[in-house]
Amino acid sequence: MPQLPNVRQEQILAWLRHEQQITIEVLVERLAVSAMTIHRDLDSLAQAGHIEKVRGGAVLSNRGMPGETAHQCVLCAMRVPLRTTFIINTTAGQQIHACCPHCGLMLLEQHTDTDTVLARDFLYGRMVNAGDAFFLVDSEVAVCCTPSVLCFGTEQDAQRFRQGFGGVVLDYHAARTHLSQRHRSVLGNN
Ligand SMILES: [Zn+2]
Ligand SMILES: [Zn+2]
Structure with missing residues (x-):
């Protein structure tokens, strides 16, 4: 039975509210329509401000939403705040x-089978690919874990934040190395 576009879009929104993010691949399978149709649906939902499109799928827009997601941080067990969400998708579909880039980047040390890694831009609130993002480490802005690690979509934004709040701007790989080394030295001192 053919579904009306608005029925399908409502269904996509319902899944997103539950799952926070969804891939086009999964939507094609669940709704049994073409990827082109899914793209059109996601475009309409994005234009209406309900969602944001990311590479290969969509995430729920954080506009007007409560401060926490339904998920717990795998590393520290804290409720994941919407402002600093960090999501690792493994190739196995996990x-x-x-809770924030601090825990997210540390968790990456345990996962070599990552497919996509998404982090929320601290300034604009949209999900960005962590691999292309910049991280402000050790600033005075402590919103989640210590040391504070904030994600920015561009180096320019991260540098501007650093001018006001201190810390050091690192790219994805440098931030991962920095955190794992610091973690190791803490363990060594104990
Ligand atoms: Zn955490
Ligand atoms: Zn955290």
Whole structure:
């Protein structure tokens, strides 16, 4: 039975509210329509401000939403705040949620089979690919774990934040190395 576009879009929104993010691949399978149709649905939902499109799928827009997601951080067990959401998708289809880039980047040390890694841009609130993002480490802005790690979509934004709040701006790989080394030295001192 053919579904009306608005019925399908409501269904996509319902899934997103529950799952926070969804891939086009999964939607094609669940709704039995073409990827082109899914793209059109996601475009309409994005234009209406309900969702944001990311590479290969969509995430729920954080506009007007409560401060926490339904997920717990896999590393520290804290409720994942919407502002600093960090999501690791493994190639096996597992979805790992972290409370902030601090826990997220640390969790990456345990996962070599990552497919996509998404983090929320601290300034604009949209999900960005963590691999292309910049991280402000050790700033005075402590919203989640210590040391504070904030994600920015561009180096320019991260540098601007650093001018006001201190810390050091690192790219994805440098931030991962920094955190794992610091973690190791803490363990060594104990
Ligand atoms: Zn955590
Ligand atoms: Zn955290």
